[in-house]
Amino acid sequence: MKMRESELPGIGKKIEIFTRSADKITIILHEDGTRELYHFHENDDEECVSNVRFDDDEARQISAILGGMAYKPKALESVEAALDKLMIEWFKIESGSLADQETIGALGIGEHYHVTVIAVVKKDRGKILNPGSETVISEGDTLVISGERNELTRLMKEKLTASERDV
Known part of the structure; x- marks a missing residue:
């Protein structure tokens, strides 16, 4: 996975993520705590297919899900056990x-x-x-x-x- 980060003066930060399967996702981190997530067309990384806006609490909940805090796949159970x-x-x-x-x-x-x-x-x-x-x-x-x-x-x-x- 490749990431590119840039400052957006007066707005916050922009992080572009290119996955191993060549998907492009852009996340805008606003200074007020809101986040925007953009997903781009698989054949054109300039054409936005969908976007979602999250407040701070929603973003943290989604982050917990993606990070495995709300649900841990079987592969991570041994790590959890090690940390008790x-x-x-x-x-x-x-x-x-x-x-x-x-x-x-x-x-x-x-x-x-x-x-x-x-x-x-x-x-x-x-x-x-x-x-x-x-x-x-x-x-x-x-x-x-x-x-x-x-x-x-x-x-x-x-x-x-x-x-x-x-x-």
Whole structure:
């Protein structure tokens, strides 16, 4: 597979991918977090056949599927076993979640969920690497978290997504 990356001033980045089977896919990464995916005609790599636009959350979900996080083909099961089902997930804190304006310690992320917060990417794009228990999480922040799949899922459902009382 070959890739070519270029800057799109005021827009973001463009990545052109040429697969081993000679398909061409172009991905536009917008500065606002949206992504566009373009697929080109097999005999004419300038003729766009289809395109799809994803918001940040949709793009991450599709990325997880393509990367084997949501479904792992049999060939990857041995890798998963070697890592003892350890996963790394990026999750944006939703408005109305219990995590909004709480500290990592108060949420019991490590103690109750056995999950480690590797980093916090603040909504203003500032980064906190290896945040401590006193780090405050806000709506719109993205957590980089690591743990076992079932614990990550439980944490996201119970603390990081909008609670049902606010929906």
